[in-house]
Amino acid sequence: MAELREVIRRVAVSDVTVLVTGESGSGKELVARNLHALSERCGRPFVAVNCAALSPGVLESELFGHGRGSFTGAVQSHAGLFEQADGGTLFLDEISEIAPFVQAKLLRVLQDRQVRRMGAETVRRVDLRVVAATNANLEKRVADASFRMDLFYRLSVVEIHVASLRERIEDMFDFIDHFFVTRGLATPRLAERTRELLMRYRWPGNIRELQNELERVLAFYPKVSEVQPSMLSGRVTRDPGNGPIDIDVLYQTKLPRAVSYLEENLLRKSLEQNNWNKSRAARQLGLSRQGLLKKIKRYGIDPPPPPDE
Numbered sequence: 001m002a003e004l005r006e007v008i009r010r011v012a013v014s015d016v017t018v019l020v021t022g023e024s025g026s027g028k029e030l031v032a033r034n035l036h037a038l039s040e041r042c043g044r045p046f047v048a049v050n051c052a053a054l055s056p057g058v059l060e061s062e063l064f065g066h067g068r069g070s071f072t073g074a075v076q077s078h079a080g081l082f083e084q085a086d087g088g089t090l091f092l093d094e095i096s097e098i099a100p101f102v103q104a105k106l107l108r109v110l111q112d113r114q115v116r117r118m119g120a121e122t123v124r125r126v127d128l129r130v131v132a133a134t135n136a137n138l139e140k141r142v143a144d145a146s147f148r149m150d151l152f153y154r155l156s157v158v159e160i161h162v163a164s165l166r167e168r169i170e171d172m173f174d175f176i177d178h179f180f181v182t183r184g185l186a187t188p189r190l191a192e193r194t195r196e197l198l199m200r201y202r203w204p205g206n207i208r209e210l211q212n213e214l215e216r217v218l219a220f221y222p223k224v225s226e227v228q229p230s231m232l233s234g235r236v237t238r239d240p241g242n243g244p245i246d247i248d249v250l251y252q253t254k255l256p257r258a259v260s261y262l263e264e265n266l267l268r269k270s271l272e273q274n275n276w277n278k279s280r281a282a283r284q285l286g287l288s289r290q291g292l293l294k295k296i297k298r299y300g301i302d303p304p305p306p307p308d309e
C-alpha cells in the first residue's frame with residue numbers, strides 16, 4: 001500500500017495518461033480517484049464511465065456527444081463525456097470492452113485532443129487527463145487483435161498495477177483497522193484461527209470482498225469484541241486449503257501453525273481428489289483410516305455441501 005501510494009503521488013502531478021490494471025475489487029477506481037484528487041485538476045470534474053455497461057452505439061454517443069438531428073430522436077445537441085470532463089479527469093473503466101470503431105475514435109481524440117460531436121461539423125478542443133482501467137490482460141487482447149496496439153500504447157504511458165489482496169496479504173490487517181476506524185468503531189480482536197482463515201483465503205473479490213465480509217460480521221455481531229471463525233461466512237471458512245499453499249503465508253506463521261496448515265491442506269486435497277472416499281485418501285496419504293478420521297475431526301473438515309438445487 002505504501003508503495004502504491006507513493007506511485008500515485010508521483011504520477012498524479014504529471015498529466016500523463018495512466019492505465020490502471022488489477023483484479024476485480026482490488027481498488028482500481030480508487031486509484032483513479034486519487035490520481036485526480038492529488039492532481040492540479042482536482043477542482044475540475046472527475047467523470048467516470050464504465051465501457052462494459054453501455055452498448056457500442058450508446059458509448060460512442062455518451063463519450064463524444066452528438067449534434068442536433070445527428071440521429072432520429074436527437075432533438076438537442078449534447079455534450080459528450082469528453083467535454084463534460086474538460087479541465088478534469090475522464091476515467092474509462094473496463095476499457096478492454098470497447099468496440100473496435102469506438103477504439104478508433106478514442107485514439108483520435110487522445111492524439112488530437114479535440115472532439116467532434118456525432119453529426120456535428122465543428123471540433124472542440126478538450127484539455128483533460130485520461131485514466132483507463134482494466135482487469136483483463138490488454139497485452140493479450142492486443143496479441144489476438146481484439147484491442148488496437150496503437151491505442152494500448154497511448155493509454156499505457158504509465159501503468160499502475162494494483163496487486164491482488166492475496167499478493168499483499170500483509171496489508172489486510174491495516175485494511176481491517178481502517179474499516180473499523182472509518183466507522184468510528186474500535187477494531188475487534190481476531191481469534192488466532194480467524195486470522196489464519198483470513199490469511200489463507202484466496203479473496204477472489206479482493207478488497208471489495210473483504211469489505212463485504214467485515215460488513216457481514218458487523219451486521220450479525222455489532223458489539224463483537226473478538227471475531228470467532230464461526231462468525232465468518234462459509235465461503236471464507238470452507239475454502240481454505242483448496243487453493244495453492246502460499247509460501248509467504250507459511251513464512252509469516254509460527255512453526256506449529258505452519259505445519260498444521262500444510263497438514264490440513266494435504267488432507268483436503270487428497271479427500272477431494274478421492275471424491276471424499278476416506279479409505280482411498282488414507283491410503284494415498286500413508287495413514288490408517290482411523291488416523292485420517294482423527295485428523296479430519298481435529299481440523300473440522302467437512303465435505304462440501306451439495307450444489308444448490
Ligand SMILES: Nc1ncnc2c1ncn2[C@@H]1O[C@H](COP(=O)(O)OP(=O)(O)OP(=O)(O)O)[C@@H](O)[C@H]1O
Binds near residue numbers: 001028031207
Ligand atoms: N486501499 C484501500 N483502502 C480502502 N478501501 C479500498 C482500498 N482499495 C479498495 N478499496 C475499496 O474496495 C472497493 C473496491 O474498490 P474499487 O471499486 O476501486 O475496485 P475496482 O478494482 O475498480 O473493482 P472492479 O474491477 O470490480 O471495478 C471500494 O469500496 C473501495 O473503496
Ligand SMILES: [Mg+2]
Binds near residue numbers: 028029093
Ligand atoms: Mg471498478
